[in-house]
Amino acid sequence: MIVKRQITTMCPMNCTPTQCGMTVEVEDNRLVSLKGDQNNPDSRGFLCIRGRASQEIFANPKRLLHPLRRVGERGENRWEPCSWDDAYTMIVDAIKQTQPERVGLWRGHGGSTTGVGSNLISRFGSTGGYQQWISAIVCWAMGGYGLGLTGALKTSTKYDMAANSRTILLWGATLASQPDLAPHLIEARKHGAYIVHIDTRRSEASRHADEVLLLQPGSDAALALAMAHVILQEGLHDQAFIEQQTLGFEQFADHVQQYTPEWASEITGIDAERIRDLTRRYATQTPAMIVLGGSSMFKHQHGWEPARAISCLPALIGQYGVAGGGLGQRHGASPESSGYANVLSDITEQLPRGAAIPSHMTAISEAFSAGRIDVLFLLGSNILSSFSDANEIERGLAKMKLIVAYDLFMNESARRSADLVLPATAWLEDIGLKQTGTHIYLMERALTPEGECRTLSTILRDLAERLDLANFFPWQDDEAYINALLATQKTETGEPLTVAELRKRGGYWQKNGLAHVAYRKGNFQTPSRKIEFWSERAHQAGLSPLPSYTAPQGEAYPLRFCQGRTLTAFHSFFDEGQALPTLAKANTEPLLWIHPRDAQKRNIANGAAIVIANERGQFEAKAHVTDDVVQGVVWMRDGWSGINRVTSSSQIIPLVANDIVPGIPGGQATYDAWVEVQQMQ
Numbered sequence: 001m002i003v004k005r006q007i008t009t010m011c012p013m014n015c016t017p018t019q020c021g022m023t024v025e026v027e028d029n030r031l032v033s034l035k036g037d038q039n040n041p042d043s044r045g046f047l048c049i050r051g052r053a054s055q056e057i058f059a060n061p062k063r064l065l066h067p068l069r070r071v072g073e074r075g076e077n078r079w080e081p082c083s084w085d086d087a088y089t090m091i092v093d094a095i096k097q098t099q100p101e102r103v104g105l106w107r108g109h110g111g112s113t114t115g116v117g118s119n120l121i122s123r124f125g126s127t128g129g130y131q132q133w134i135s136a137i138v139c140w141a142m143g144g145y146g147l148g149l150t151g152a153l154k155t156s157t158k159y160d161m162a163a164n165s166r167t168i169l170l171w172g173a174t175l176a177s178q179p180d181l182a183p184h185l186i187e188a189r190k191h192g193a194y195i196v197h198i199d200t201r202r203s204e205a206s207r208h209a210d211e212v213l214l215l216q217p218g219s220d221a222a223l224a225l226a227m228a229h230v231i232l233q234e235g236l237h238d239q240a241f242i243e244q245q246t247l248g249f250e251q252f253a254d255h256v257q258q259y260t261p262e263w264a265s266e267i268t269g270i271d272a273e274r275i276r277d278l279t280r281r282y283a284t285q286t287p288a289m290i291v292l293g294g295s296s297m298f299k300h301q302h303g304w305e306p307a308r309a310i311s312c313l314p315a316l317i318g319q320y321g322v323a324g325g326g327l328g329q330r331h332g333a334s335p336e337s338s339g340y341a342n343v344l345s346d347i348t349e350q351l352p353r354g355a356a357i358p359s360h361m362t363a364i365s366e367a368f369s370a371g372r373i374d375v376l377f378l379l380g381s382n383i384l385s386s387f388s389d390a391n392e393i394e395r396g397l398a399k400m401k402l403i404v405a406y407d408l409f410m411n412e413s414a415r416r417s418a419d420l421v422l423p424a425t426a427w428l429e430d431i432g433l434k435q436t437g438t439h440i441y442l443m444e445r446a447l448t449p450e451g452e453c454r455t456l457s458t459i460l461r462d463l464a465e466r467l468d469l470a471n472f473f474p475w476q477d478d479e480a481y482i483n484a485l486l487a488t489q490k491t492e493t494g495e496p497l498t499v500a501e502l503r504k505r506g507g508y509w510q511k512n513g514l515a516h517v518a519y520r521k522g523n524f525q526t527p528s529r530k531i532e533f534w535s536e537r538a539h540q541a542g543l544s545p546l547p548s549y550t551a552p553q554g555e556a557y558p559l560r561f562c563q564g565r566t567l568t569a570f571h572s573f574f575d576e577g578q579a580l581p582t583l584a585k586a587n588t589e590p591l592l593w594i595h596p597r598d599a600q601k602r603n604i605a606n607g608a609a610i611v612i613a614n615e616r617g618q619f620e621a622k623a624h625v626t627d628d629v630v631q632g633v634v635w636m637r638d639g640w641s642g643i644n645r646v647t648s649s650s651q652i653i654p655l656v657a658n659d660i661v662p663g664i665p666g667g668q669a670t671y672d673a674w675v676e677v678q679q680m681q
């Protein structure tokens with residue numbers, strides 16, 4: 001008799017800290033249904049279109065089911081099936097024929113759809129002595145870097161925001177990446193909270209706001225400095241907090257005297273009086289929380305400055321450590337709590353420090369171009385989509401001897417550059433864990449893998465065995481590895497949490513030591529353990545020690561190109577969404593948002609076929625003429641092929657300052673692009 005089973009799991013995407021619960025039904029090793037898990041305390045039954053579409057991974061004719069070996073030249077996109085043994089032999093031979101430091105591991109979101117892949121990749125890289133990089137440098141690292149210099153990396157929870165905030169600034173935050181915030185914003189408004197959305201375009205977040213302020217991209221630091229100016233000029237600051245919890249206030253107060261609202265108005269495009277009104281509301285209608293964007297607002301030439309300047313504002317008005325104040329939920333950040341155990345502590349790094357290519361996009365791109373990598377693993381990543389200056393990256397890839405892609409579907413990088421493509425398991429075919437700000441959730445294995453797909457753990461273990469990498473996987477099986485990750489979480493009896501125990505509790509676990517309000521006791525993440533208006537670390541590394549705004553350099557092209565998220569896509573996942581029918585229907589072609597006046601100047605009508613070009617390259621799209629974006633700026637959803645052929649890979653932070661914030665490299669490239677847009681001839 002065939003039995004239908006119901007399993008509780010999590011969405012495979014990593015919107016982090018948003019992670020949504022799923023309930024799936026399987027029958028005869030087939031997924032029968034998938035819906036939101038009503039009992040999940042974080043997502044409360046919600047699944048966005050991306051989460052719902054993930055059921056289309058299974059029995060999908062486009063899915064990779066067997067290892068594929070390239071035939072013909074790279075980029076011809078001609079493949080033949082090969083056995084796993086042959087695939088392993090190709091990889092092992094290529095690694096043995098070069099030096100370990102010429103082997104690189106680049107991981108994307110697809111490498112951790114079950115939430116536990118990243119540590120395995122790190123162990124594989126460290127025991128092998130291979131190059132590996134922190135993938136946050138294509139995403140949230142620059143925001144973290146700026147916040148880290150001030151010392152405010154921890155966030156308060158969405159529950160605290162909903163219950164206690166009177167003013168909420170959604171500053172560059174998008175609900176496309178954090179839809180779970182929406183019900184909590186609604187709740188906050190019911191309690192009387194006033195919400196301001198600050199961004200370069202109107203987005204889903206604007207619908208939850210009482211007021212929307214559109215500003216020029218890259219001008220957020222100028223707005224924050226002007227707000228600091230108004231706070232101090234009007235005596236709205238919290239002297240007691242400043243004296244007890246901060247460092248460098250006098251220098252900061254002198255410094256911000258120059259940054260008047262009139263000065264910021266010229267830069268941001270926001271009227272000076274509105275800046276004053278915003279500041280007065282923020283400083284007096286407290287508790288006031290800032291919910292900061294995760295990634296897009298930091299993608300520019302001086303991308304570390306906005307988070308650095310903005311994070312000084314709660315300190316000026318004494319809002320850190322206050323319920324409903326401080327900084328709210330942010331991609332790449334978490335509240336105070338214990339998370340996973342460090343499962344890398346027993347490893348001795350085999351790559352000599354001097355041989356390591358740092359987590360710094362410009363340095364990585366240069367190393368590729370200089371032919372310093374012979375073997376590259378692309379683990380759940382479409383590097384030609386995620387890295388800036390994709391043309392230069394592609395030239396670097398062409399110099400490598402073996403490129404191995406591991407994914408569910410083909411993608412642009414695999415088609416154009418890979419030699420070997422390994423079929424990945426989907427989340428329901430593996431066991432895993434996901435953590436939100438507040439909880440840890442078990443992801444049970446529900447299906448046996450389709451075709452010859454293998455889990456990342458299986459592949460890395462098989463390769464480690466063939467490469468004699470002792471101590472790569474010291475656990476008996478995947479469940480034992482997950483138990484090791486859970487070891488820091490203690491149950492009521494003091495015993496460590498285990499998979500078996502999680503199962504007994506329905507797969508949900510509230511993290512130990514969870515604080516809904518961050519920094520109740522201060523202890524900020526700086527050398528002084530105080531909020532650092534003046535950062536000696538920045539000073540020593542040649543950066544401005546005080547929060548700053550630097551104007552962009554003039555460019556030869558008239559329109560500033562920006563990219564970001566929408567609810568209907570997850571970067572370039574699933575072959576730019578085109579492999580899943582639901583997402584393909586919602587994303588028929590790249591659309592470029594352009595302001596009506598900019599479109600009119602170029603005789604571009606809504607829906608017209610256009611070319612976006614600059615000195616680095618070009619790509620094609622359709623025009624979406626809208627005043628939801630500010631004049632002089634064009635915007636597009638990220639992940640489309642070609643977008644990063646026009647963006648710059650020049651550095652934001654010099655190498656000497658790359659590692660001054662522990663655990664958060666400053667190695668994001670600028671992603672800047674000034675472009676011209678024309679009707680297609």
Ligand code: SF4
Nearest residue numbers: 011013015020048051
């Ligand atoms: S927001 Fe959507 S894609 Fe992200 S975790 Fe939730 S369901 Fe998945």
